[in-house]
Amino acid sequence: MSSQDPGFAPAKVNLYLRVTGRRADGFHLLDSLAVFAGVGDRVSALRSRRLILALDGPEAGELAAEADNLVLRAARALAAAAGCPPGAMLRLEKRLPVASGIGGGSADAAAALRVLAGLWGVQADLGAIAATLGADVPVCVAGRPARMQGVGEVLSPVPTLPHCGFLLANPRLPLATPAVFRARSGGFSEPASFPAGWADAEALAEWLRPLGNDLQAAAISLCPEVAEVLAAISTQSACLLARMSGSGATCFGLFPSPAEAEAAAAALPAGWWRWGGGLGVPADQP
Ligand SMILES: C[C@](O)(CO)[C@H](O)COP(=O)(O)OP(=O)(O)OC[C@H]1O[C@@H](n2ccc(N)nc2=O)[C@H](O)[C@@H]1O
Ligand SMILES: Nc1ncnc2c1ncn2[C@@H]1O[C@H](COP(=O)(O)OP(=O)(O)OP(=O)(O)O)[C@@H](O)[C@H]1O
Numbered sequence: 001m002s003s004q005d006p007g008f009a010p011a012k013v014n015l016y017l018r019v020t021g022r023r024a025d026g027f028h029l030l031d032s033l034a035v036f037a038g039v040g041d042r043v044s045a046l047r048s049r050r051l052i053l054a055l056d057g058p059e060a061g062e063l064a065a066e067a068d069n070l071v072l073r074a075a076r077a078l079a080a081a082a083g084c085p086p087g088a089m090l091r092l093e094k095r096l097p098v099a100s101g102i103g104g105g106s107a108d109a110a111a112a113l114r115v116l117a118g119l120w121g122v123q124a125d126l127g128a129i130a131a132t133l134g135a136d137v138p139v140c141v142a143g144r145p146a147r148m149q150g151v152g153e154v155l156s157p158v159p160t161l162p163h164c165g166f167l168l169a170n171p172r173l174p175l176a177t178p179a180v181f182r183a184r185s186g187g188f189s190e191p192a193s194f195p196a197g198w199a200d201a202e203a204l205a206e207w208l209r210p211l212g213n214d215l216q217a218a219a220i221s222l223c224p225e226v227a228e229v230l231a232a233i234s235t236q237s238a239c240l241l242a243r244m245s246g247s248g249a250t251c252f253g254l255f256p257s258p259a260e261a262e263a264a265a266a267a268l269p270a271g272w273w274r275w276g277g278g279l280g281v282p283a284d285q286p
Contacts, residue, residue, distance in 0.1 A: 006114035010040035010280040011096050011168060012103035012140060013245045013252050015204075016211035018189035020149075027135070027151045028181055031191040033158060033208075034136075035145040036280040037166050038258075041094050041104060043071060043111040045119050048089040051075055057093040059104075059273075062174075070133060074109040075116055077129050082122040097273045099174035101219075101246030103136040110140035127155075136246070145279070149191070158194065161279060164201035165261030167253035168245075169233060170273040171225040180247035183218035201256045205240035208254070212243070219248035226251065229272070236264035 014032045021029035041057070053072055055063060063069065071092050079086035090112065096104035113126045130137035135152030146155045192211050198204040220226045226249050233253040234242035241254040250273075255261040258278035265276030 006118060007043040007045075007111050008040055008280070009043055009096075009104070009107035009111035009140070010036040010038065010143075011275075012107060012136060013037055013166060013168070014101075014213065015243070015252075015254075016192060016208050017213040017215060017246065018191065018211065019184065019214040020191055021188050023151065029150065030135075030148060030152060031189070032148045033145070033192070034139045034148050035161065035166075036143065037102075037168060037275065038277045038280045039095065039168070039275045040280070041092060041096050041108050041111070043108055043115050044091045045112075045115045046089045047087070047119065049087045051086045051088055051090070053090045053092060055092050055094060057095050059094040059097055060092075062098040063094060070105040070109040071112045074112040074129075074133055074137075077132060078113055078116050078120075078122060078124060078126075081124050081129050082120065084120055084122065088116060088119060097170045097172065097174075097250065099176060100170045100250040100273075101175065101177075101244065101248045102168065102250045103140060103246065106134050106136035107140045109133050109137050110143070113141060143280075147194070159197040162198045162200045162204055163257065164204060165255035165258040165276065165278055167233060167236070167239075167255065167261040167265045167268075167276040168250055168274065169229050169253075169265065169268050170250040171223075171229050172271065172273055173223050173225055173249050175219055175223055175247060175249045177247040179222060180215050180218050183221055184215060185218070186214075189214055201240055201254060205254050208241055208243070213245075215247050216244040219244055223249050225249065232268055233264070236267060239264060
C-alpha cells in the first residue's frame with residue numbers, strides 16, 4: 001500500500017483477538033492488534049454518471065456485484081455524506097478469499113472510500129463513514145498497524161513492529177462472522193498490556209503467545225479444518241507462532257523474515273489459498 005495506490009486493499013491480520021465484553025445490541029467489545037499483509041484486493045474507479053461495479057480477479061467467482069457489495073455500500077455512504085451523486089465505474093480485483101477473517105470486504109470498502117474521495121474531490125471524515133459500514137472498516141481506512149478496541153472502531157497506535165514475515169493460509173471454506181461469535185463459549189478476557197516495543201520477531205511471538213484469539217475454538221467447532229491449517233503452519237521450519245485471524249478460517253504464521261514465510265507458504269497444500277511475505281507499507285509512506 002502506498003500513497004500512489006489508494007486502491008490497494010490489503011488483508012487485515014488480527015495478531016491477537018480478545019473478546020472483552022458484549023454491548024446491549026449484541027455486538028462484542030474487542031481488543032486486537034491488527035496489521036496489514038502485502039497481499040490484497042485492488043479497487044479502481046473512473047468517472048461515470050451511474051454507479052457500476054465490475055468484478056474480476058482469482059477470487060471474484062465467490063462474490064456477486066450486487067447492491068450490497070461493500071464497495072457499492074461505501075460509494076453510496078460517501079456520496080450521501082458529501083451530498084454528491086454516487087456516479088463511478090468501479091472495478092474490484094478480488095484476490096482475498098471471501099468470508100475468511102482477513103477483512104477482504106472491509107479492506108475493499110476502505111479502498112473504495114479513498115479512491116472515490118480522490119475521484120470526486122471530497123473532503124470527508126472517512127473514519128466516521130467507515131464505522132457505519134462494518135467493525136473492521138475503520139482500521140482498514142487507517143491502513144496501518146493499530147490496536148482495535150470498542151467494537152473495532154476505537155483505534156490507537158502501537159509500537160513499530162519488528163522485521164518479520166507472515167504466512168496466510170485458508171482451507172477454502174468460508175466462515176460467517178456472526179456464526180462464529182454465536183458459537184463462542186466462555187466469559188470475557190482482559191485487554192492486553194503493550195510493551196514499549198519488540199526487539200525482533202521472536203520477541204513479538206513471545207508477547208503474542210498468551211494473548212490468543214478468543215474466536216479460534218468457536219471457529220474450529222464450526223470448521224474443524226482450521227485445526228489442520230494451524231497444525232500445518234506450526235510444523236513449518238522457522239515458524240514462531242501459528243494462530244487464526246479474526247473469525248477465521250484464515251490462519252497466519254509469524255516468521256523471522258518474509259523469505260522464510262514465503263518458502264513455508266509454498267510448502268502448504270496447493271488446494272489451500274496461501275500467501276507468504278511481509279507487512280504492507282502504511283498508506284501515507286512511499
Ligand atoms: C472479528 C473481526 O474480524 C476482528 O477484526 C471483526 O470484528 C469483524 O468485523 P466485520 O466483519 O467488519 O463485522 P461486521 O460486518 O461489522 O459484523 C458482522 C457481525 O459480526 C458480529 N460482530 C462483529 C463485530 C463485533 N465487534 N462484534 C460482533 O458481535 C455481529 O454479529 C455482526 O452482525
Ligand atoms: N467486496 C466484498 N468482498 C468480500 N465480501 C463481501 C464484499 N462485499 C460484500 N461482502 C460480503 O461480506 C461478507 C464478509 O466478507 P469478508 O470477506 O469481508 O469477510 P471476512 O474476511 O470474514 O471479514 P472480517 O475479517 O472483517 O470478519 C461475505 O459473506 C460477503 O457476502
